[in-house]
Amino acid sequence: MEQKKLAIIATKGSLDWGYPPFILGSTAAALGYEVEIFFTFYGLQLLKKDLDHLRVTPLGNPGMPMPGGMEKWMPVLVTALPGMEAMMTSMMKKQMKEKGVASLEELRELSQEAEVRFIACNMTVELFDMEPSDFIDGIELAGAARFFEFAGDADICMYM
Amino acid sequence: MADFDEELDASGLNCPLPILRAKKALAGLDTGKVLHIIATDPGSVKDFEAFSKQTGNELMESKEEGGKFHFLIKKA
Numbered sequence: 001m002e003q004k005k006l007a008i009i010a011t012k013g014s015l016d017w018g019y020p021p022f023i024l025g026s027t028a029a030a031l032g033y034e035v036e037i038f039f040t041f042y043g044l045q046l047l048k049k050d051l052d053h054l055r056v057t058p059l060g061n062p063g064m065p066m067p068g069g070m071e072k073w074m075p076v077l078v079t080a081l082p083g084m085e086a087m088m089t090s091m092m093k094k095q096m097k098e099k100g101v102a103s104l105e106e107l108r109e110l111s112q113e114a115e116v117r118f119i120a121c122n123m124t125v126e127l128f129d130m131e132p133s134d135f136i137d138g139i140e141l142a143g144a145a146r147f148f149e150f151a152g153d154a155d156i157c158m159y160m
Numbered sequence: 161m162a163d164f165d166e167e168l169d170a171s172g173l174n175c176p177l178p179i180l181r182a183k184k185a186l187a188g189l190d191t192g193k194v195l196h197i198i199a200t201d202p203g204s205v206k207d208f209e210a211f212s213k214q215t216g217n218e219l220m221e222s223k224e225e226g227g228k229f230h231f232l233i234k235k236a
Contacts, residue, residue, distance in 0.1 A: 023175070023176050026176060026180055027176040027179060027180070030176070030179055030180050030182075030183035030211070030215075031211065031214045031215060032214065032215055099174055100172045100173045100174040100177070100200075100201070101174045102173075102174070102176075102177050107176075110180050113184075114180075114183075
């Protein structure tokens with residue numbers, strides 16, 4: 001049986017949205033898929049060596065459950081107050097730890113161990129003046145055509 | 161529960177960690193050897209069925225005991 005292929009485009013750079021590419025990428029690899037993840041725009045944040053800067057924000061996110069069901073009555077403007085983002089980020093991290101959810105670093109490492117390939121979009125790296133040396137090892141810098149070389153033959157392609 | 165060759169305690173770990181750890185543990189076993197996995201994530205019941213179907217490693221047993229889930233997987 002020919003090996004199945006999964007292509008993922010990761011475009012988001014927040015603590016919550018950092019999870020789907022690494023969860024699905026690592027799981028697919030464990031199931032025997034060949035996996036490539038193309039990181040572009042804010043998704044490039046997920047490649048930085050240190051991921052402590054990733055945040056989750058309640059602002060503009062009406063679907064985010066908050067302690068005690070606060071999201072049901074809290075005015076949207078309150079979610080924009082200084083400190084809200086930091087508070088929600090630390091609460092989310094604490095909750096994840098309690099529920100046995102892996103850290104992003106761990107899932108990323110497991111993905112790489114399972115030979116998931118990471119590609120950083122060269123254009124957005126330059127656009128944002130990012131330093132490839134800030135990224136973890138084993139990243140390929142390339143463009144859209146390189147993504148299609150793999151995605152064109154993929155069984156599943158996901159945009160996140 | 162039947163005999164097994166190696167044990168993996170994935171208690172307290174949530175999706176997809178039990179599967180990822182199991183995959184790693186199986187990689188270190190010879191064909192025909194049996195891995196016993198203990199998990200507390202209720203989602204792992206369906207996940208190990210799906211893992212077995214897709215990877216060809218036989219799920220010999222799957223049961224709940226004392227609030228934990230136990231799986232026996234034979235390396236293909």
